[in-house]
Amino acid sequence: MIKNYKCIVAYDGFEYLGWQRQNEGKTIQGVLEKTLTTLLKEKILIHGSGRTDKGVHAYAQVFSFKTTTSVPAENIKLVLNQRLPKSIHINYIEKVDDLFHARYLAKGKRYVYKIWKKESNPFISRYYYCFTKEIDIQRIIDAKEILMGKHDFISFMASKSNVNSTVREIYSIDINNFDDYFEIEFYGNGFLYNMVRIIVQHFINIGLGKLSKEEFNEILLNKKRQFSHKTAPANGLYLKEVIY
C-alpha cells in the first residue's frame, strides 16, 4: 500500500547549492532523496514546499513523499537522522492523507533574515549577514508598512524568474532588535524569487539613510524589475515555517 508522508526538515544551507536536485553538486533535495532511497530500498522522490537558494538555511522546510515501506514513521526519522550529514536534520515525520502535497497545499510562509551588527567571527559568519555600519532600525520600522497587504512585487523579484503572477500578499513584517544582531521576519502567502533578500537590501539602504520611505514606495508602485538594487546575501536567510 502506498503511504504519503509529510516531513519537516532543518538545514544549514551554507555548503549546499540550494534545495533543488541538480545533476552536479550537493543539494538538500538530492541528499534527502539519495538517503531515503537507500534506506527504504525503493526510488523516492520528494516534493519540497518550494526551493531555497544556494546558501539559504531552513528551520522548518516541509516536504512530502510517497512510499510503500512498512517502516514506521518514527523509525524512518531515527535512521534517517543517523545517516544524514550533520547539516541536515529531520525534525518531524508523519503519515498524512494521500492528497497532501508540500508545494501545492502551502498557504503561507515565514522567512527570517538575520543581520549581525558586531565584528564577524567564525561561529556566526555562516548564519548571519555581517554588517557593521550603523543602521537606524526605526527608519525601517516606519517604512515596512508600505509592503503590507496585496501588491504586485515585481520590483523586488530577481530578473531570471518566470512566474504566472507577481502578486503576493504580505501579512506581517516584524523586526526584533537584539544586542548583537537584528532580525526581520516576513510572513506572507508566498514570495517571489529572491524577494525577501531584495527587500532586505532595500531596508538596509533605508536604515542607512540612502533611501527614503517615499522613494521606496515609488519603487513598489513603479512595478519594474530593479536591476540596480542589490540582493542581501543568502547566508542570513532562513525558511522558518510553512503554513498549510
Next chain:
Amino acid sequence: MIKNYKCIVAYDGFEYLGWQRQNEGKTIQGVLEKTLTTLLKEKILIHGSGRTDKGVHAYAQVFSFKTTTSVPAENIKLVLNQRLPKSIHINYIEKVDDLFHARYLAKGKRYVYKIWKKESNPFISRYYYCFTKEIDIQRIIDAKEILMGKHDFISFMASKSNVNSTVREIYSIDINNFDDYFEIEFYGNGFLYNMVRIIVQHFINIGLGKLSKEEFNEILLNKKRQFSHKTAPANGLYLKEVIY
C-alpha cells in the same frame, strides 16, 4: 628590519584536519601560512601556542610570526580577514618583542567543552557534543575536585602521544549549566594529547552513574593509559584562551 607579531585567531575547526600544517588536506596553520605568504609576499611560517585536533574549535588560539613587511598590523588584520575563509577570523594582531614565541612562552590555557542536552539540529551539531541521555551534573561537580592541582595525568592521555613529562597542573574546572546545554571549562598550565576530551568522557560516565568518584580517583592514581575509555568528540571542544 624583522618584526615579530602576535596574533589571536578564532576558528570553526569542523572542516579542518586540525591546527598543524600537513602535506595533504586543509589545516588552520596551512591556510594561515598560505594566506600570509601571499599577502606579505615573503615566506611566512607561524608558531601556534599548540596544536588543536581535527574538528576542534578555537575562540582565541595564539600564534606568532616574523616578517620584514612594513604593512601596519591593523592593515594586515583587515586584509587577512578579507582573504581568509569565513571559518577563520583574526581577532587581534600586535607587534611584540623579538623574544615572544607563542608556544614556548605559553603559561596556561583555557579549554571549554560544550554538551547539548536537547535534540540535535544543524545549527548546533558542528559546535556541541549532542548527548540527550540524562546527566547528573552534581555528580560531576562532586568528582571534579579530584583533578585539581598537580598530577601525573598519563591515565587521561591518548596512546599515540610522546612527551617528556605527563605531569600537568589544573588550576580550575568550572561547570556552567544552561537550559539547552552545559559546558565544562578547564584552566591549567597545559594539557596532554586528548586529555580534555578523555576527562570529559569520564565526567559523562560519572554523570550517568556508570563511574563513581572513587573509581575515577583510582584511574588517576593508577597512572596507566586507559585504552578502554573513550574520548569525547572533537566538535564540542574550544581553545578559549592562552595565557602568557
